[in-house]
Amino acid sequence: MKLIVTKSYEESCSAAADIILQLVKNKPTAKFGFATGSTPIPIYKKMAEACKAGTADFANARTVNLDEYCGIAPNHPQSYRYFMDTNLFNNININKANTFVANGLGDVNANAAELEEKIFEGGAPDLQLLGIGNNGHIGFNEAGDHLIAPSHVETLTPSTIEANARFFASPAEVPTQAITMGMRGIMAAGQLLLVATGAGKAEAIKGLLIDDAVTTQNPATFLKLHPNAVVIIDSELAALAGVK
Ligand code: GLP
Numbered sequence: 001m002k003l004i005v006t007k008s009y010e011e012s013c014s015a016a017a018d019i020i021l022q023l024v025k026n027k028p029t030a031k032f033g034f035a036t037g038s039t040p041i042p043i044y045k046k047m048a049e050a051c052k053a054g055t056a057d058f059a060n061a062r063t064v065n066l067d068e069y070c071g072i073a074p075n076h077p078q079s080y081r082y083f084m085d086t087n088l089f090n091n092i093n094i095n096k097a098n099t100f101v102a103n104g105l106g107d108v109n110a111n112a113a114e115l116e117e118k119i120f121e122g123g124a125p126d127l128q129l130l131g132i133g134n135n136g137h138i139g140f141n142e143a144g145d146h147l148i149a150p151s152h153v154e155t156l157t158p159s160t161i162e163a164n165a166r167f168f169a170s171p172a173e174v175p176t177q178a179i180t181m182g183m184r185g186i187m188a189a190g191q192l193l194l195v196a197t198g199a200g201k202a203e204a205i206k207g208l209l210i211d212d213a214v215t216t217q218n219p220a221t222f223l224k225l226h227p228n229a230v231v232i233i234d235s236e237l238a239a240l241a242g243v244k
Helices: 009-026 041-052 080-087 108-120 158-167 183-187 199-209 219-225 235-241
Strands: 002-006 031-034 062-065 067-069 127-130 152-155 177-180 191-196 229-234
Touching: 002 009, 002 235, 009 031, 009 041, 009 127, 009 191, 009 229, 041 080, 062 080, 062 108, 067 080, 108 152, 108 177, 108 183, 183 219, 191 199, 191 219, 199 219, 199 229, 199 235, 219 229, 229 235
Parallel strands: 002 229, 031 062, 031 127, 127 191, 191 229
Antiparallel strands: 067 177, 152 177
């Protein structure tokens, strides 16, 4: 695992954007696995800026997203499809037909199977961007006594619902289930790029960077098994997690 410790979250996002922009430069048909949550928003802004400045070209890139809430429509302001459209896809020159976010409505098990197909269609993503939940979840693969390999419907833990309630009018409105890539789809990517910031992530990051254990109680620890995983954190989080 490669660790990059930056001076600030802003710098972490620049470093992550640089890796993504370099990849699409080297391989214009690159396939990206993208993530939602608040952490990647500045990364997506930097990608949009590069596109506007004419230094990046996503016209031939393809994307597949990690997850989507069950029970809300793609045009719901809190859906991950809406998040990706407004934070990235509408602001870069990507062909939307080449972007995939699972549908949270209808037969969600069939939609999870469709996500699994899309992950591997034409080959697994060249790069998978990841945030991390307070409990170490990646995508919506929650901490627990086991993890699930294929894309599936996950029941969210109370701590995840609480953490994500800030985006909804009340905790009762947060969907209790989500479709997520499983660990197989995530681990299949050519490169994993995890960005984290904030005190809430310190325990999970300690488990990832300090401890040697790989544990389903902290799903991000599976990154230790990936041959090309990059973790970017700022010095504040590094200090809180005890990373020297
Ligand atoms: C959600 C997403 C994850 C994300 C996590 C952390 O649960 N499913 O992909 O990593 O939130 O979000 P944030 O970056 O807002 O802390």
